[in-house]
Amino acid sequence: xxxxxxxxxxxxxxxxxxxxxxxxxFCCNGCKTVYEIFSLNGLTDYYNFEKAPGATPQDSKxxxxxxxxxxxxxxxxxxxxxxxxxxxxxxxxxxxxxxIWILENLHRLCSGISSSQVNFHEKKVRIIFNPDTVSLKQIxxxxxxxxxxxxxxxxxxxxxxxxxxxxxxxxxxxxxxxxGNIMLLSFPEYFEVDDVWLNKYRxxxxxxxxxxxxxxxxxxxxxxYVSAFKSIRAxxxxxxxxxxxxxxxxxxxxxxxxxxxxxxxFFDSLTGxxxxxxxxxxxxxxxxxxxxxxxxxxxxxxxxxxxxxxNEEVAIPVYDVVxxxxxxxxxxxxxxxxxxxMSAATSIxxxxxxxxxxxxxxxxxxxxxxGGRQMGPVIEMQVLSSVSxxxxxxxxxxxxxxxxxxxxxxxxxxxISRYFTPVLLLIAVVSFNIWIFIDATTAFNVFTAVLIVAxxxxxxxxxxxxxxxxxxxxxxxxxxxxxxxxxxxxxKVDTIVFxxxxxxxxxxxxxxxxxxxxIDNKERAFIKSLLRGSNxxxxxxxxEFLPAAQLLPVDDFKEITGKxxxxxxxxxxxxxGSAAFVGEDPDTVQQTNVHISINRNYQGKYVFxxxxxxxxxxxxxQLGKGYELKILSGDNEGEREVLQSLLPKGTELIFxxxxxxxxxxxxxxxxxxxxxxxxxxxxxxxxxxxxSNVGISISENVNVFSPACDGILDASQFKKLGWFLKFSxxxxxxxxxxxxxxxxxxxxxxxxxxxxxxxPLTAAIIMPLSTITIVSFVTLMSNYFARLR
Amino acid sequence: MxxxxxxxxxxxxxxxxFLYAFIKAVRQGQxxxxxxxxxxxxxxxxxxxxxxxxxxD
Numbered sequence: 013x014x015x016x017x018x019x020x021x022x023x024x025x026x027x028x029x030x031x032x033x034x035x036x037x038f039c040c041n042g043c044k045t046v047y048e049i050f051s052l053n054g055l056t057d058y059y060n061f062e063k064a065p066g067a068t069p070q071d072s073k074x075x076x077x078x079x080x081x082x083x084x085x086x087x088x089x090x091x092x093x094x095x096x097x098x099x100x101x102x103x104x105x106x107x108x109x110x111x112i113w114i115l116e117n118l119h120r121l122c123s124g125i126s127s128s129q130v131n132f133h134e135k136k137v138r139i140i141f142n143p144d145t146v147s148l149k150q151i152x153x154x155x156x157x158x159x160x161x162x163x164x165x166x167x168x169x170x171x172x173x174x175x176x177x178x179x180x181x182x183x184x185x186x187x188x189x190x191x192g193n194i195m196l197l198s199f200p201e202y203f204e205v206d207d208v209w210l211n212k213y214r215x216x217x218x219x220x221x222x223x224x225x226x227x228x229x230x231x232x233x234x235x236x237y238v239s240a241f242k243s244i245r246a247x248x249x250x251x252x253x254x255x256x257x258x259x260x261x262x263x264x265x266x267x268x269x270x271x272x273x274x275x276x277x278f279f280d281s282l283t284g285x286x287x288x289x290x291x292x293x294x295x296x297x298x299x300x301x302x303x304x305x306x307x308x309x310x311x312x313x314x315x316x317x318x319x320x321x322x323n324e325e326v327a328i329p330v331y332d333v334v335x336x337x338x339x340x341x342x343x344x345x346x347x348x349x350x351x352x353x354m355s356a357a358t359s360i361x362x363x364x365x366x367x368x369x370x371x372x373x374x375x376x377x378x379x380x381x382x383g384g385r386q387m388g389p390v391i392e393m394q395v396l397s398s399v400s401x402x403x404x405x406x407x408x409x410x411x412x413x414x415x416x417x418x419x420x421x422x423x424x425x426x427x428i429s430r431y432f433t434p435v436l437l438l439i440a441v442v443s444f445n446i447w448i449f450i451d452a453t454t455a456f457n458v459f460t461a462v463l464i465v466a467x468x469x470x471x472x473x474x475x476x477x478x479x480x481x482x483x484x485x486x487x488x489x490x491x492x493x494x495x496x497x498x499x500x501x502x503x504k505v506d507t508i509v510f511x512x513x514x515x516x517x518x519x520x521x522x523x524x525x526x527x528x529x530x531i532d533n534k535e536r537a538f539i540k541s542l543l544r545g546s547n548x549x550x551x552x553x554x555x556e557f558l559p560a561a562q563l564l565p566v567d568d569f570k571e572i573t574g575k576x577x578x579x580x581x582x583x584x585x586x587x588x589g590s591a592a593f594v595g596e597d598p599d600t601v602q603q604t605n606v607h608i609s610i611n612r613n614y615q616g617k618y619v620f621x622x623x624x625x626x627x628x629x630x631x632x633x634q635l636g637k638g639y640e641l642k643i644l645s646g647d648n649e650g651e652r653e654v655l656q657s658l659l660p661k662g663t664e665l666i667f668x669x670x671x672x673x674x675x676x677x678x679x680x681x682x683x684x685x686x687x688x689x690x691x692x693x694x695x696x697x698x699x700x701x702x703x704s705n706v707g708i709s710i711s712e713n714v715n716v717f718s719p720a721c722d723g724i725l726d727a728s729q730f731k732k733l734g735w736f737l738k739f740s741x742x743x744x745x746x747x748x749x750x751x752x753x754x755x756x757x758x759x760x761x762x763x764x765x766x767x768x769x770x771x772p773l774t775a776a777i778i779m780p781l782s783t784i785t786i787v788s789f790v791t792l793m794s795n796y797f798a799r800l801r
Numbered sequence: 802m803x804x805x806x807x808x809x810x811x812x813x814x815x816x817x818x819f820l821y822a823f824i825k826a827v828r829q830g831q832x833x834x835x836x837x838x839x840x841x842x843x844x845x846x847x848x849x850x851x852x853x854x855x856x857x858d
Binding site: 109112113116129130131132133134178181182185186189192193197213216220 | 803805806809813816817819820823824827828832833834835836837840841843844
């Protein structure tokens, strides 16, 4: 076992915080406790399936009190009878076989649970429990204590149970049934030996095949007719039109063939086609579902709030809050509605809504707005408006988010199919007109044969297969995209806008290390006292970093902008500031330092750990070659020089941007005809992320994301951004190559059709063959490109 | 009546039975989650072993 990583969660252990228990090392008490729970219950097998599978349990004090409210609990239950309740909880942490194992063994941790079942793809656990022995709240707390915190939000609260859509699987099953049987029954026709036996039963076989083709034609393929009809009505030519046309024509032609005994018809190709296309669709659906982005903004709202009735505190659903209510907001809870602060001063973090500002101090009687995160101790507030009217909802119902859904992207497939259908019809009509002078029956045959053989199933499959595969590959490398069109959009990007805080810098509070001669506590107190007077960001950070000390009065305090501060405390003359200010040689290393001198003696410096992400310079140097780079920041210009030295020339730096300004800036770029990719950290630039062509949010923890974005990139993979962009371009290249290939197949098929030589057997070979080669081609190519550096 | 009619009828009936079985399986939700059951199948043995172990201890 690696001694430097936590046995439970796999985090690197800080030496001084290491906890050794049962000969294993843990990073914190939380992890140790979970291990203790498991080992007491004989569940340590948990650690055998996967190395360090756990998560550190989060503090849950009071957080789930709303589960005491019966109305809320009832909404969360799937099934309710005397002593059997069933609930489904969404647990974002579910990620490996260990998770499945522990969650399905919950009954060993808690006697009231009779069984539990995990759905891995939906990250849900379905728990059957006895309400007499255990309450939902206790279960949630249990899950929380073992690091599997369920995610309960308004979403769960709102939605009626969604019926699982299984129609595609039914269709696929029916299609395969028809296809398989028809293939077997068609064999006699393939070897067209003119013997008595075959002639005798020909009619029987053909009508049987006809009957078997009906379910496939009427039921399995119905999705294509609907889609084709919709797209015609919308005035767009999508790829489903030629497919639906091909299927319908194939069916009519084949029926006529057997009615008038012209031949065996194309029922085998028809059912084969339907089957293969549905198979492709299923693959697509499964891949896309796994990366589902169903959650919306409401997920960020608290589901219940604590209301104060006289001396009582009651948890009530957030929608029941009305103006005039008094609410209790605990530390780090979201403020659900606008209101007036009734208790002592507190600080509120509005980064969620407005930008990257520091927490704002609010005094008693101040107005506080929805969406802020309460940072101080418990507060009380008086509600001014009910939930739906509040500022946050307004911000979120901003048209930008709505626009996103309707914005029509012209995908590659759509573009091609726009030309495909007219060209196809043209070929069919032209060859019909030529043949009509030679032979009327052949002319009819040729006309239908063209429509049949050109049925662009390979064309329709190549894009979804490539994109689906690429989504999977990217997901494995920790870029999770909302859907496949994002890849096409990514390939088109020419301008990349980065947000600063949380995006190119890490969210973790940067470490401050002292480097120099020893300073004792008294001297430290001097430094802290002096820093207190300064409002410079570095002073503030250092002030907070230094341990609490007796603060002393400062005489002759002076702050020299851009240099440092000085003052006399208790007879000591202290200077804090840049190297030149304290009389040292300027820094040579690219670091943020604060130097200290006491009585003109240089003591040492506080080094602010570089807070920029690893590989930032390399990434920008790499991207700078192909893209226009911009940095938008909500902060002041303090970091301009550092950034300029880190980033390639020509990177535009824009500071002091409010969220609306960021949004406007992106819009401005788009008006200049640029395809903008916005890389941000989530909600505080939500507007800009939604407005951009591709909005990627960088996340230290993938389970926390902004619904406005098109993709989430795990922070550790930030330096690979260039690779992802290159990969997306190669993906489009792959799709184009496969289009060419499938068009080649079509030309071969058409050459048979136009000359009037299309035999059912030829169609039965050429059509599945093209589909299979195309699918394997795109899979191989995208895997190959993924391996390129 | 020729035996071929009989044979083909039987074969179609068998195929229909399988189709029915498939649809029934889908309806029961057997196709909703492909991953978890495959892992779960491996667990049972482990749990039993574990029980034995704890008994011995």
